[in-house]
Amino acid sequence: MLARVSSTPAYKRLPRAVREQQMLDAAVKVFSRRGFHAASMDEIADDAGISKPMVYAYLGTKEELFVACLHREGTRMTEAIAGAAAPDLPADVRLWRGLRAFFGFVGAHRDGWAVLYRQARGSQPFAGELATMRARLVEVVAGMLGHALRAEGREVGETELEVVAYALVGASESLADWLADHPEADPEKTATRMMNAAWLGAGRLLHGATWHPPQV
Amino acid sequence: MLARVSSTPAYKRLPRAVREQQMLDAAVKVFSRRGFHAASMDEIADDAGISKPMVYAYLGTKEELFVACLHREGTRMTEAIAGAAAPDLPADVRLWRGLRAFFGFVGAHRDGWAVLYRQARGSQPFAGELATMRARLVEVVAGMLGHALRAEGREVGETELEVVAYALVGASESLADWLADHPEADPEKTATRMMNAAWLGAGRLLHGATWHPPQV
DNA sequence: CAGCATACCTACTCGTGCGTAAGGTTACGC
């Protein structure tokens, strides 16, 4: 009922692939601003310039939609980092390029990625998804450190390495949040600062320095 | 209607202060497990062994309840750390004790605090509350580092200091998450590892070492 | 033992938002 009297339609017909990207763009934007639960499918559809059933037809449930967002952004980031840090370079250069790519990415996708990342940590269904991405990253960093260590003839336990990598990744994420909240800040400079804190610490560890808890 | 025929009641009458704590305990538990939005007031009330209207009567709205949780847990943690790191000790000892207290706290309140912290970052209304706590912490750490620096006759910019402090706090939080997810891990040992990564890095910075980005 | 405050309950209202049913319009192959 209420059929438009067959004139020029108010919408444009577009191929599926294009619409899907538009939807994902809108979804990322709305999810990041409102958070997962507070975001409404209506708003997302509206923002994408489309009606709700289309979203369900193409990307499925709200949860599935969110996972799709997570996937796309995650893949983009992973590739940006992997592409920058070629595996045949010395460890410090690899770390530096990886950090620079990472902060560059966050700087360019401020509202997009950073807040998406913040969202996914809370709610159960996505924590796992996120944890996987994170685990891959930690593994890569740990591998890098371990490689550098063995090149120096040093041996260090797996857990030890994992924990240091975890701290590095955590510190980077934290600084990424800082970057996302400070629009005036320069990604490259932030990366340099992170590299300073990380490499001077890790570097010293690599050379065998150890700190021991004092009595009491 | 349907009034219980005046026998022994199914519940116990307790003073307000006690009930409030029970409610907060339940709220922390449920919020941490489900996330803010997915948590229902019914479940919280149920878990506290009380009916919903009581929760509204004592702690107010769902948001107010969450803020109350945040406040209690935040205060507990802040006090635990502040109590451990007396201001008249050398910087490295202060940092060590602070870290130990922090990880000890997280280890003891695993599901409670850690996940609460994860929750608050996403949703708009609480991000501010959390950011304040975090900012205080960063300020303290930055102050500590600055103090140590000046004692050595070094001068470093404010932002520089803030960023390093931010990275330290972020790394600690990240490791705290790791700790919360690994029930078998030892808080003290985790603190030691964090101290290694942090202090050897910060220490080297303190002594004037600097890392510069390579060409390309 | 009145009376008053406090602790506590059951049982609703009502908004909000996910997901869908049923139908209209455009393009493309044959």
Added chain:
DNA sequence: GCGTAACCTTACGCACGAGTAGGTATGCTG
């Protein structure tokens, strides 16, 4: 030039959960 498949719509059903109305029991104070 006509089916048919893809694209897109409006308008609804329905569940879930925040918050409330209104009533009951208990104990303290005079």
